[in-house]
Amino acid sequence: xxxxTQTPKFQVLKTGQSMTLQCAQDMNHNSMYWYRQDPGxxxxxxxxxxxxxxxxxxxxxxxxxxxxLNKREFSLRLESAAPSQTSVYFCASITGAMxxxxxxxxxxxxxxx
Amino acid sequence: xxxxxxNSGPLSVPEGAIASLNCTYSxxxxxxxxxxxxxxxxxxxLIMFIYSNGDKEDGRFTAQLNKASQYxxxxxxxxxPSDSATYLCAVNSAGYSTLTFxxxxxxxxxx
Numbered sequence: 001x002x003x004x005t006q007t008p009k010f011q012v013l014k015t016g017q018s019m020t021l022q023c024a025q026d027m028n029h030n031s032m033y034w035y036r037q038d039p040g041x042x043x044x045x046x047x048x049x050x051x052x053x054x055x056x057x058x059x060x061x062x063x064x065x066x067x068x069l070n071k072r073e074f075s076l077r078l079e080s081a082a083p084s085q086t087s088v089y090f091c092a093s094i095t096g097a098m099x100x101x102x103x104x105x106x107x108x109x110x111x112x113x
Numbered sequence: 114x115x116x117x118x119x120n121s122g123p124l125s126v127p128e129g130a131i132a133s134l135n136c137t138y139s140x141x142x143x144x145x146x147x148x149x150x151x152x153x154x155x156x157x158x159l160i161m162f163i164y165s166n167g168d169k170e171d172g173r174f175t176a177q178l179n180k181a182s183q184y185x186x187x188x189x190x191x192x193x194p195s196d197s198a199t200y201l202c203a204v205n206s207a208g209y210s211t212l213t214f215x216x217x218x219x220x221x222x223x224x
Binding site for chain 1: 121144145147155156157158159162164201203205210211212214215216217
């Protein structure tokens, strides 16, 4: 049982390049989330999808786009990467009932030069 | 703006002692409370969750919730060096599909 799988695990980009971070869950969860984590800043929500077919902005959405491809997959796209987007990105999922805990992927460590 | 506050630490305790981690939250409508442990370079993993006022125990861990004071804590008994990590408090408010995370408290358990 893989849980939440994120790809890639590491990536180095140049400023202005684009890329997509992939996330897939095999737990039949309804809701999925993208966070970024920076030193001293905790986990900050970028975008989330409460259910298949819906997406909403979180606390720090600027510079990102998302796609809920199907119930399993939720991708995060950086259209024109900036050094300020250097961070660790975590995907998480939940059944949909908010009294249940979120399950996290292993993270993607992204450096933008 | 919902806020969740934690002391950044580090909180240093000797092996075998009780570690007490604290968290306050601003939204009185908060209903679900979670403690995650995060080792350096790893993803957060769930330790405890609590919904009702009072204490909830699971092995060496006890979560305590006081909604009137908007305060939730995590006690770790018989602390071990392997407990050394950052502990994240997360809160869900009624009607919302998201969690608000604190910035975490670093715990260091010395042998």
